[in-house]
Amino acid sequence: MKTIRRPLSSAIAGGLLLGACCLPLLAGCGQGNPLEREAVSGAVTLDEKPLSRGNIEFAPIETGGVSSGTAISDGRYQIERIKGLPPGKYRVRIFAAQENTAPPTPEEAALPAVHRPGVEQVAPRFNTASELDAEITAGGKNECNFDVFSK
Numbered sequence: 001m002k003t004i005r006r007p008l009s010s011a012i013a014g015g016l017l018l019g020a021c022c023l024p025l026l027a028g029c030g031q032g033n034p035l036e037r038e039a040v041s042g043a044v045t046l047d048e049k050p051l052s053r054g055n056i057e058f059a060p061i062e063t064g065g066v067s068s069g070t071a072i073s074d075g076r077y078q079i080e081r082i083k084g085l086p087p088g089k090y091r092v093r094i095f096a097a098q099e100n101t102a103p104p105t106p107e108e109a110a111l112p113a114v115h116r117p118g119v120e121q122v123a124p125r126f127n128t129a130s131e132l133d134a135e136i137t138a139g140g141k142n143e144c145n146f147d148v149f150s151k
Contacts, residue, residue, distance in 0.1 A: 035066060037084035038136050042144040043075050044094060046121060050075020051148070054096030054122070058134065061089040072096070085136045092132035094148050096121040122148050 040058070044051045056077050057069035065088050070079050072094070079085070097118030108116065125131050126148040134144040 039081040040142045041078040057093045058090040087138045093127045093130045
């Protein structure tokens with residue numbers, strides 16, 4: 001059997017050369033911390049008891065920042081540095097919806113079975129009309145604890 005050798009086309013050769021040159025640049029992509037994000041953690045109580053389940057959101061007060069958030073479980077939350085917050089001031093919102101166990105209204109009963117929204121346990125002044133703020137500092141501990149109430 002005879003082997004036939006064909007020269008690489010210039011387009012393929014150019015592509016391989018370009019790929020080989022860019023490989024060292026790509027190896028550095030995604031490393032570092034260009035936004036200078038910080039890990040954030042803390043405790044959340046509802047009516048002076050650890051909040052069993054909910055969500056916490058941090059939204060920048062100043063323009064140009066980034067938002068982040070996470071789940072609350074057994075009164076604790078933790079946002080890892082990779083998803084954390086750059087130093088600055090943030091508005092904090094805490095939500096804890098509980099299954100709606102009230103009997104359906106006549107309007108709801110007339111509809112086909114649909115998922116009913118949960119009942120928010122946290123008062124609006126801690127979520128939709130939040131009065132909670134936090135300041136994240138560079139290199140700081142950034143433990144932000146919140147005591148919220150249902151009324």
